[in-house]
Amino acid sequence: VIYPPHSKLTDKEKTNICYLSFPDSNSGCLGDTQFCFRFRQSPGRKVSLCCFLDQLDRDLPVYLKKDSAYYYGYVYFRQVRDKSLKRGYFQKSLVLISKLPYVHLFRTMLKQIAPEYFEKSEAFLEAVCSDIDHWPPPVPGKVLQLPIMGLIMKLRIPTYRDKPGTTPIVQNMHQADAQISMALPTVHEVDLFRCFCPVFFHIQMLWELVLLGEPLVVMAPSPAESSETVLALVSCISPLKYCSDFRPYFTIHDSEFKEYTTRTQAPPSVILGVTNPFFAKTLQHWPHIIRIGDIKLPGEVPKQVKVKKLKNLKTLDSKPGVYTSYKPYLNKDEEIIKQLQKGVQQKRPTEAQSVILRRYFLELTESFIIPLERYVASLMPLQKCISPWKSPPQLRQFSQDDFMKTLEKAGPQLTSGLKGDWIGLYRHFLKSPNFDGWFRSRQKEMTQKLEALHLEALCNENLVFWTQKHTEVETVDLVLKLKNKLLQADREHLPVKTDTLKKLQTHINDIILALPDDLQDILLKTGT
Numbered sequence: 001v002i003y004p005p006h007s008k009l010t011d012k013e014k015t016n017i018c019y020l021s022f023p024d025s026n027s028g029c030l031g032d033t034q035f036c037f038r039f040r041q042s043p044g045r046k047v048s049l050c051c052f053l054d055q056l057d058r059d060l061p062v063y064l065k066k067d068s069a070y071y072y073g074y075v076y077f078r079q080v081r082d083k084s085l086k087r088g089y090f091q092k093s094l095v096l097i098s099k100l101p102y103v104h105l106f107r108t109m110l111k112q113i114a115p116e117y118f119e120k121s122e123a124f125l126e127a128v129c130s131d132i133d134h135w136p137p138p139v140p141g142k143v144l145q146l147p148i149m150g151l152i153m154k155l156r157i158p159t160y161r162d163k164p165g166t167t168p169i170v171q172n173m174h175q176a177d178a179q180i181s182m183a184l185p186t187v188h189e190v191d192l193f194r195c196f197c198p199v200f201f202h203i204q205m206l207w208e209l210v211l212l213g214e215p216l217v218v219m220a221p222s223p224a225e226s227s228e229t230v231l232a233l234v235s236c237i238s239p240l241k242y243c244s245d246f247r248p249y250f251t252i253h254d255s256e257f258k259e260y261t262t263r264t265q266a267p268p269s270v271i272l273g274v275t276n277p278f279f280a281k282t283l284q285h286w287p288h289i290i291r292i293g294d295i296k297l298p299g300e301v302p303k304q305v306k307v308k309k310l311k312n313l314k315t316l317d318s319k320p321g322v323y324t325s326y327k328p329y330l331n332k333d334e335e336i337i338k339q340l341q342k343g344v345q346q347k348r349p350t351e352a353q354s355v356i357l358r359r360y361f362l363e364l365t366e367s368f369i370i371p372l373e374r375y376v377a378s379l380m381p382l383q384k385c386i387s388p389w390k391s392p393p394q395l396r397q398f399s400q401d402d403f404m405k406t407l408e409k410a411g412p413q414l415t416s417g418l419k420g421d422w423i424g425l426y427r428h429f430l431k432s433p434n435f436d437g438w439f440r441s442r443q444k445e446m447t448q449k450l451e452a453l454h455l456e457a458l459c460n461e462n463l464v465f466w467t468q469k470h471t472e473v474e475t476v477d478l479v480l481k482l483k484n485k486l487l488q489a490d491r492e493h494l495p496v497k498t499d500t501l502k503k504l505q506t507h508i509n510d511i512i513l514a515l516p517d518d519l520q521d522i523l524l525k526t527g528t
Helices: 011-020 050-057 103-120 122-132 192-211 223-235 257-261 278-282 334-345 350-377 400-410 422-429 433-459 463-468 472-491 498-513 517-525
Strands: 031-040 070-081 089-098 143-148 151-156 180-183 216-219 245-247 270-274 288-291 321-324
Touching: 011 031, 011 070, 031 103, 031 223, 031 245, 070 103, 089 103, 103 122, 103 143, 103 151, 122 143, 192 223, 192 288, 192 321, 192 334, 192 350, 192 422, 216 223, 216 278, 223 245, 223 270, 334 350, 350 400, 350 422, 350 433, 400 422, 433 472, 433 498, 463 472, 463 498, 472 498, 472 517, 498 517
Parallel strands: 151 180, 216 270, 216 288, 245 270
Antiparallel strands: 031 070, 070 089, 143 151, 288 321
16 A cells, blocks of 8 residues: 555565565564665656655755665554454555655654554554644754644754754743654664674774775664664764665565676675575675674673674674775774773763763764865865856866875874874775765855855946947947856856845846836746
8 A cells, every 4th residue: 555645666676665575585584673674766757746856855965865866764663463464464665765764753653653553554644644734844953843643743953054963952842732843852863872883892993984985784683773774874974974875674575676786896885784594695795794793782791792704694693783895994992991891880871981982973074074175175175266257267286196185284193092003094095985975065065155246246346337448249248247257146046145146136227227118028037
């Protein structure tokens, strides 16, 4: 059953969703299980929502921007014994498909509606959809109230202006009416500490592997564990965006199965979460494999575990741990391990442990990225190079050698006490998809900034005076160019003040009015 009934999915998308909505039979998930998956959108399909979401996308932090090529599926699966059924079990999944990576929000929502849906069937889904129809648009930075079956979820979607690592608290107001409200502390974060617990001693090495876009497999006993761990890995380099593909839950029926498991070429830059024992064989040539047992919160401190050799990983009953021959570039930070171990001994709540871990990853990522930000900012031409009568100047080329020279005086040592081969880590990173994605978005921002400064320079000129000294042909040419500039500013959402655009429009109108009537008519008609 699909709701709303007019939603269109291609056959390939339907097949992918069906296979991904159920745990592998060996997972033995009795009772209720929640997990999430991600799948490719079929090429050539038009999505009416895109332009609407694009406007909201601009204000999101880079790691929450939607990826136009992928959908997320959020699953609530129930399996209980039922003698009246032929198979002896009731097995059903309720799946919510969305472009938005708001894991915690949709997980909370499914927890509210799925148990009731399994008892009440389809009419109930109609009621749920009618509630969702009343939701406000997902505007970043505003406190939103989302009604769902008698409950109001209150939340705030982060914006790119938020200081990284801070989460403005959404207060739980007492409702005067009968509706219960529930404040969500986050829309997208997973419980980092719980996810990293099984591989506690290797968090820093895993951060390096994710940063460098290395091929990673997470082998877990169930989709719940595999999807949480993959999402935790992807988020550990935040505020950097992980730019390669990642699949929180991946099955042998997936349409990309052949592409990702072939041995004819090196494993691709992806993170896969798998539960089927078959993968232990199919993916044993992958360079980095994380084996996870059942995720339980440790009552005692995990024992120090060595990184295991890949050749020891032959079966799925291999011991939990990280199997790789990777040598980390940076020396191990013993402080964070001690701090978290102390938390376990003092029975510190897992939320508090996650906050400590998230801050640690954030500081590590920022120490790494600040020297790059600083160098890339120096590629911007000076403002005095911008002339209204010439095209905007180009950004200077990124030079790896020049960047490496800056590290001696302005490298990560300014903000991080960690020793190690930072230079080697940067060299490796500059070849990775994450650098490519980061640099492209910086390039786009800076080019737009140059276009905006060029527009401002034009506005500050006396353009009518200029036209008096030039021919009609040159004046018409200028009008058309200025109109194009206005269209571009609107189309590309250039960071220009509204006043600047109004001023430019006034300039255009003044120039047109100074021209002969026949030309005025033509130019006013081409206003659109």
